[in-house]
Amino acid sequence: MADPFAVKDCALIAIATGEHAQNLREMRDHLLTVHPGCIYHHFWGGMLQPRFDEPEYMNDFAAWAWRGLHDPGLAERLALIDPTHYRDLEELRRELLEVIEERLDETEMVPWSRTGQAFHFIRSRIVVFDTRIRISHPRELRDRIGQLPLGSVFYHFVDARRRAPIGKNDFSAWLMSLDGDWSELAEILGNVDPYFTTLAELRREFEEVLKAYAV
Numbered sequence: 001m002a003d004p005f006a007v008k009d010c011a012l013i014a015i016a017t018g019e020h021a022q023n024l025r026e027m028r029d030h031l032l033t034v035h036p037g038c039i040y041h042h043f044w045g046g047m048l049q050p051r052f053d054e055p056e057y058m059n060d061f062a063a064w065a066w067r068g069l070h071d072p073g074l075a076e077r078l079a080l081i082d083p084t085h086y087r088d089l090e091e092l093r094r095e096l097l098e099v100i101e102e103r104l105d106e107t108e109m110v111p112w113s114r115t116g117q118a119f120h121f122i123r124s125r126i127v128v129f130d131t132r133i134r135i136s137h138p139r140e141l142r143d144r145i146g147q148l149p150l151g152s153v154f155y156h157f158v159d160a161r162r163r164a165p166i167g168k169n170d171f172s173a174w175l176m177s178l179d180g181d182w183s184e185l186a187e188i189l190g191n192v193d194p195y196f197t198t199l200a201e202l203r204r205e206f207e208e209v210l211k212a213y214a215v
Helices: 023-029 038-048 062-066 072-079 088-107 138-147 148-164 170-179 184-189 200-215
Strands: 005-021 119-135
Touching: 005 023, 005 038, 005 148, 005 170, 023 088, 038 088, 038 119, 038 138, 038 148, 062 072, 062 119, 072 088, 119 138, 119 148, 138 200, 148 170, 148 200, 170 184, 184 200
Parallel strands: none
Antiparallel strands: 005 119
């Protein structure tokens, strides 16, 4: 019999690196060497930060291209990058660099940001907490998921994809370990894209899936 699902919560600690980019060429140069945690933070960190408005762009690179460089074309290209489509942060880094290199090749003038609008690289470190909540059956997950902290949704569905088994969220991995055939439900949950949305909307979608599946 599988162990109960241990619900964890988490927070991201932002660590300043001291590195910044004033123009697109400097952005390219820094992206070649910055810590992978910076790539992670600037794509995913905003999900755990309280927001009072809808962000125009999901990742910080696209937002800077729009607000700092005033380059809407580049902003749109960067905004279309879905980090869930890449196996790891290094592959995601290469995609970022490719988009930026293409933009640099297209223009004779290197796009600059104004004073005070430089891009500052931030690195994230995740801190994990045990909520002491234990779930023994998918029915309990259905009944409790709507009340789980948003940090739990992030940890078990977003951050989990970096851990073994690579690319799989903790909910799906747990369902596959249970007695009985939960593979269909595990696959449905695994097909939910956590990007281009909010953690609250993700939690709501999970709840709807679990209720519709009638566990």
